[in-house]
Amino acid sequence: MTDSGVVVLGADDVSRAISRIAHEIIERNPVLDSLVIVGMQTGGTWIAQKLCDLVNERQNSVEVPLGAIDISMYRDDYSLRPVVLSAPSDIPCDLTKRTVVLVDDVLFTGRTVRAALEALNDYGRPQAVQLAVMVDRGHRELPIRPDYVGKNLPTHASDEVTVGPDGITVKVAAE
């Protein structure tokens, strides 16, 4: 254990997990031409990019588009914490009747996902939204569950979970 926390998954594990999720997405969506993969700014965008590349490599029926969504203007907790505006949204098409795979790095309370669902609706009414996360760390405050999970990771609410292409680390809050 170091100051930067415990490494629970290495770079290879993360890469394998993304690869597995890409397979599951193809399996669950036999018709891919209505699919859009949308990463949440900013933690989910690199994962969405990799998933999109893998899905497009493994099938040649259609090119699945990639998007990004910024939820900073949809949060329900302005009064509780500072607003951080990340990079802007970039949704490549009308989402009406599309199946959206929403991608984030860590699923925690579910509030970010709730905000993202509201934000997505402003780009059209999707046929369905599926949720892919690299880490599900529990502690949900809303009735939200992921469809694709890289790693289930039991944590304390005060732990800090960091996800990157190099691996996943958990840092226990100082006593």
Place this chain on the structure above:
Amino acid sequence: MKHLLDTHDLSIDDIVKIFDVTDRMAEVNRRQVPKVPALKGKTIATVFFEDSTRTRLSFETAAKRLSAEVMTFLASSSSVNKGESLRDTIETLSAMGVDAFVVRHKSSGVPAQLTQWTNASVINAGDGWHQHPTQGLLDAYTISREFNQRESLKGRTIAIVGDIKHSRVARSDIDLFTRLGAKVVIVAPPTLLPSHVETWPVEVRHTIDDVIDNVDVLYLLRMQLERMQAAAIPQLSDYTKSYALTPERAAALQSHAIVMHPGPMNRGVEITVDPADVPGSRILAQVTNGVSIRMAVLFTLLGGDSVLVGGES
């Protein structure tokens, strides 16, 4: 930041952050559903003691696109006519629950005075000859994005033409343009120059032909016709001769140069060419950007202790 009263109160860092937020708002405005819940539950009162339909509508559109509630107070149709004082008006509206006042008044300093009478944020939407900060911001933003200069207007030459003396737009613009690094040339007859213009960080010219072929931005001010009565200029036709954008002058502009105007235009006075025929006209882009800038200002003032992080856009 709690209030927006004067462009001088904004640091360069504040300005760049507001511009970055404006980019996000512009993205919202391009959507099929141009509305976000960012200011749900907030109430914004537009309080106009001087007519200005377009500025008021721009603020109200901005507030609505952020899901705020909007209250409109027009002095012309209100209890001001029954003798209510400014202070009573503001305190009464505050008591109804207002998070921000957007104020226009013919006297300089009124918005600053209001901050003493309310806990709400106050945004100056034009006070006398003093300041019109959101107009200055939207103008600087329009130029910044036109020339792809995110953090400064360095290297740009901007000519502001017309009634500088009575113009709050010119004062806000000159402050922002010069602090962002642009070179500003003002073009006006001596009677329409402010006193002590020599202390301003600008060059002065007396005819538009001196600048027409070497500016990046030609900014035309509205010629306020009521100044005619004050004998500041002998005849409108003389003004037009030396200061208006004519078809010939439009043709003399550099190919990358843009033309701006705060509106409403006096066609045939400061502009005798149809702006639709001037490829560099950004007059409608200014109006569009105005909504995005005002959204960014409202969000910055009311969206909590904002920590604004620039994206890699």
